[in-house]
Amino acid sequence: MQEERILKVLPGAVRRLIGKENLKFSQLQEIRLRTGQPLILQYQGEEKMVERARGTPYIVTPEDIRETMDYVSGYSLYAYEEEMRQGFITIEGGHRVGMTGQTILEERRVKNLKYISSINIRVSHEIVGCADEVFPYITYNRMLAHTLILSPPGRGKTTLLRDIVRQVSNGNAWVKGMTVGVVDERSEIGGSYLGAAQNHLGIRTDILDGCPKAEGMIMLIRSMGPQIIAVDEIGTAEDVHAIEYAMHCGCKLIATIHGTSVEELKRKPSIGQMLEEKRFERYIVLGGQRRMGRIEGIYDESGKLLFRSGEER
Numbered sequence: 210m211q212e213e214r215i216l217k218v219l220p221g222a223v224r225r226l227i228g229k230e231n232l233k234f235s236q237l238q239e240i241r242l243r244t245g246q247p248l249i250l251q252y253q254g255e256e257k258m259v260e261r262a263r264g265t266p267y268i269v270t271p272e273d274i275r276e277t278m279d280y281v282s283g284y285s286l287y288a289y290e291e292e293m294r295q296g297f298i299t300i301e302g303g304h305r306v307g308m309t310g311q312t313i314l315e316e317r318r319v320k321n322l323k324y325i326s327s328i329n330i331r332v333s334h335e336i337v338g339c340a341d342e343v344f345p346y347i348t349y350n351r352m353l354a355h356t357l358i359l360s361p362p363g364r365g366k367t368t369l370l371r372d373i374v375r376q377v378s379n380g381n382a383w384v385k386g387m388t389v390g391v392v393d394e395r396s397e398i399g400g401s402y403l404g405a406a407q408n409h410l411g412i413r414t415d416i417l418d419g420c421p422k423a424e425g426m427i428m429l430i431r432s433m434g435p436q437i438i439a440v441d442e443i444g445t446a447e448d449v450h451a452i453e454y455a456m457h458c459g460c461k462l463i464a465t466i467h468g469t470s471v472e473e474l475k476r477k478p479s480i481g482q483m484l485e486e487k488r489f490e491r492y493i494v495l496g497g498q499r500r501m502g503r504i505e506g507i508y509d510e511s512g513k514l515l516f517r518s519g520e521e522r
Contacts, residue, residue, distance in 0.1 A: 214302040215240070215332060220276035223248060226259050226267055238363055240330040242269045242277060251363070274325055281306050293322050302407050303333035303400025333367070333397055335408045339502065340372035344383040346507045346515045347491045351385045353377055353437060353461045355488060359468040360495035365502030366465040367397050367441055369495070371408055373463055374398070374439045378411020389414040390435030390460075392425030398441055423447035426455050439463045446479040456488060470494065471508060487511070 212234045216224050223242070232252060239251035247266035248259040261267040281298055282289050292298045297307040310325040347356045356373075358366050380386030393399050393416050399406035401418040410416065415433050417425045422440045429435055438460045443452065444467070452462055468474045471492050475481045483489070487510040496505040507516040 211302055211332075211334075214300065215304060215330065218277060218280040218300060218306070218330070220273040220280075223259075223267070223269075223273060223277075226261060230257075230259065234332070235334065237332050239332065242273055242328045242330075244269055244271055244274055244326045274328060277306075277328055278308075278325055290321050294319055296322070297395070299396035301400070301402040303397045305331045305333070305395060305397060307331065331363070333400055333408075335371060335400075336368055336502075337372060337375070337409065339365075340369055340376055342504070342518060343369070343373070343493060343507060343516075344376065344381065347373075347493070348383045351383070353384055353387070353463065354490035355456065355461055356463045356491045356493065357489040358463075358465040358493045358495065359471070359474065360465075361469060362467060364495045366495060368502060369493070370439060370441060370463060370465050371398055371410065374414060374437075375409050375411045377437055377463075378414040386411075386413055387436040388434070389437040389439060390426075390429035390433050391416045391439045392420055392422050392429065393418045393441070394420060394422050394425065395441065398439065421447075423451040426451040430455060430458050430460065435460055437461045437463060441465050442467065444477075444480065449479045449483055453483070453488065462489070469496065471512060491515075 219227065236253045237250060241249045246269060248269050250257040250259060258266050278286065281300060286293065289298050297305050299305050307329040308322060308325050309327045310322045312319050313321040313323055347354050358369055360366050374389055374391060377384055377387055378389045389411065391398055391410060391414060393401065396418055399410055399416045399418065400408045401416060404418065406416055415435065417429055420428065422443065426438055426440065429438060438455050443464050455462060466474065466480065471484065475484050490510050492508045494505040496503060504518040506514050508514055
């Protein structure tokens with residue numbers, strides 16, 4: 210199913226070439242199309258150049274870019290103006306299609322993109338059970354600790370977050386089933402399509418899809434009374450204020466952020482203050498250049514190492 214969702218937005222020539230590669234789509238992270246440049250995949254943690262003939266790379270054409278954008282937008286880019294303003298469109302299954310080109314400005318703010326020249330399809334993966342290993346270290350008294358997952362881009366933050374949400378919602382040996390509110394700003398956690406989540410997020414999960422994180426957290430607290438709130442890729446001052454509000458309201462937070470270490474995050478103004486105040490009780494650091502989801506370590510609020518794993522997730 211996931212393979213079909215990816216292939217159907219690719220131009221015919223690219224689709225045929227990728228089909229000949231006999232790829233394991235569970236190991237495919239990115240498909241990059243750049244006008245006039247080779248077609249490149251991020252596969253099994255490494256770069257792979259697709260060839261049209263032995264020793265000859267396939268060169269992406271302007272027609273490939275136009276055809277891809279037609280499929281991604283359903284032949285109506287105008288309907289996706291808000292998404293394109295942010296530089297990406299999320300398609301069915303939670304796969305993010307990033308793009309660059311010439312910006313259209315309105316009052317010095319990006320309104321849209323035109324003359325698209327590059328496309329990056331980031332493949333979303335659902336790995337049920339990938340969070341099993343972390344639960345003994347992020348729970349206590351059958352409750353979830355405030356948890357922040359950090360890693361560089363493409364190392365499995367969202368995949369791990371998704372499975373934590375699913376297990377907390379359903380309940381497991383370490384935590385009782387709890388009501389979870391997910392603010393899915395980029396539709397990557399639930400992979401919602403026409404309002405329905407395509408990924409498994411548990412029986413007690415409510416999803417606010419396509420909503421800005423800060424606004425969405427407050428909306429969920431007021432309307433759904435969640436015990437847990439989950440958000441992906443925090444970073445702005447508004448996000449921090451909403452997280453603090455949610456914590457004061459008694460909600461437990463599970464969130465992700467770009468970074469390589471807790472010490473690095475402490476140097477970021479808004480995030481750093483929250484970390485210095487020990488608002489989060491657990492930090493899961495993912496890393497590894499060739500093994501997506503490898504746990505560099507799980508730390509408590511004081512920076513004490515609780516767990517380290519070299520296993521691939």
